[in-house]
Amino acid sequence: GAVVSQHPSWVICKSGTSVKIECRSLDFQATTMFWYRQFPKQSLMLMATSNEGSKATYEQGVEKDKFLINHASLTLSTLTVTSAHPEDSSFYICSARFGQGNQPQHFGDGTRLSIL
Amino acid sequence: DAKTTQPNSMESNEEEPVHLPCNHSTISGTDYIHWYRQLPSQGPEYVIHGLTSNVNNRMASLAIAEDRKSSTLILHRATLRDAAVYYCILGSTGGTSYGKLTFGQGTILTVHP
Numbered sequence: 001g002a003v004v005s006q007h008p009s010w011v012i013c014k015s016g017t018s019v020k021i022e023c024r025s026l027d028f029q030a031t032t033m034f035w036y037r038q039f040p041k042q043s044l045m046l047m048a049t050s051n052e053g054s055k056a057t058y059e060q061g062v063e064k065d066k067f068l069i070n071h072a073s074l075t076l077s078t079l080t081v082t083s084a085h086p087e088d089s090s091f092y093i094c095s096a097r098f099g100q101g102n103q104p105q106h107f108g109d110g111t112r113l114s115i116l
Numbered sequence: 117d118a119k120t121t122q123p124n125s126m127e128s129n130e131e132e133p134v135h136l137p138c139n140h141s142t143i144s145g146t147d148y149i150h151w152y153r154q155l156p157s158q159g160p161e162y163v164i165h166g167l168t169s170n171v172n173n174r175m176a177s178l179a180i181a182e183d184r185k186s187s188t189l190i191l192h193r194a195t196l197r198d199a200a201v202y203y204c205i206l207g208s209t210g211g212t213s214y215g216k217l218t219f220g221q222g223t224i225l226t227v228h229p
Contacts, residue, residue, distance in 0.1 A: 006159070032215060043203075044160070044219040093159045101215030102148045102167070102207060107159035 003027050004096050006108025013084065014116055020080045021111045023094030029074035030096035034105060035067070038091040050077055084115045120204045125224040128194045136189040136223055138204030143184050148207040150217060151178065151189045153200040153225075160203065160219075163189065199227045 003026040011019055023033060032051050036044040048069050050056035056069035066088075068080040077096075081088055091112055095105040121139040128134040140149065148167050152160040164171055164178045166187075171178040177190040191198055203222040208214060 002162075004159075034216075036219075043221055046216060046218070049216065091157075095159070097215065101209045102165075104150065104162040104165055105217060106162060107152075110157070110159045112157070 002098075002104075002106040004094065004106045004108040006094055006111055008111060009109060010112040010114075012114045012116065015085050016083055018080055018082045019084055019113060020078055021092055021094070021113075023077045023079070023096065023108055025075045025096040025098075025106070028096075028098045028106075030077075031074070031099060032097045033071055033077040034095045034097070035069060035077075035079050036093045036095070038093060038110075044093060047079075081113065084113070086115045089113055089115045119218075120206060120220055122202070122204050122220065122223045124221065125226065127226045127228065128191075129228050130196060131193050134191040134194045134198070134225065134227075136191075136202050136204075136225065137186065138188070139186045140204070140206055141185045143206055144208075146209045148209065149178065149180060149184075149187050150203075150205045150207045151176070152203045152205065152217075152219075153198075154203070154222070155200045161200075163202075165207065194225075194227045196227050196229060199225055201225070 005024045007022045035047045038044045047062045048056045048058045050071035052074045058064045071077040093110040095107040097105045150165040151163040154160040166178045179188045201222040205217045
């Protein structure tokens with residue numbers, strides 16, 4: 001149980017394009033979804049937290065106009081990297097949680113984004 | 117955010133028990149202790165979590181010190197598939213950090229055949 005599917009698993013695109021990443025909870029309703037970014041040989045950094053039907057809450061230093069998050073349903077959240085540049089190349093990972101804050105998060109397998 | 121301290125790396129032999137330590141001396145009364153692990157090029161995987169009492173599940177056991185300032189993740193019989201980075205994280209259930217997980221550098225576990 002508690003499966004989170006993330007798509008695509010990898011994407012390569014040209015600088016200036018926008019990329020959308022989907023995160024779906026397949027067998028549970030996600031009260032809250034999270035988006036993380038991980039650079040090579042570093043740990044995960046939380047980018048934003050989103051609750052279904054509400055605006056996402058971004059961590060300090062994360063540009064909300066660059067990283068658009070939509071959480072339209074209890075099973076789907078999307079992250080759009082707008083006008084992506086090479087410095088946005090990273091491993092993006094989503095997670096989903098059902099219930100209260102003490103409950104575990106269940107993670108997708110990540111999206112490897114490479115901007116040329 | 118309350119922080120945790122873990123050894124950078126540990127090694128084990130296959131089929132032997134592994135005890136992964138974690139110090140969290142600034143833990144607050146409402147912080148849960150979470151353990152996740154991450155294999156290369158994959159998202160983290162939930163392992164176990166607890167508040168005060170020791171916890172067991174099919175993957176591992178979590179032993180929490182009486183003062184809650186430290187905990188130990190126990191893998192009863194390590195396999196090669198247990199080789200991963202293990203993260204000990206305090207999950208806040210109060211304030212502005214409610215429900216957030218702050219990942220540190222974790223412990224790289226190497227399992228030898």
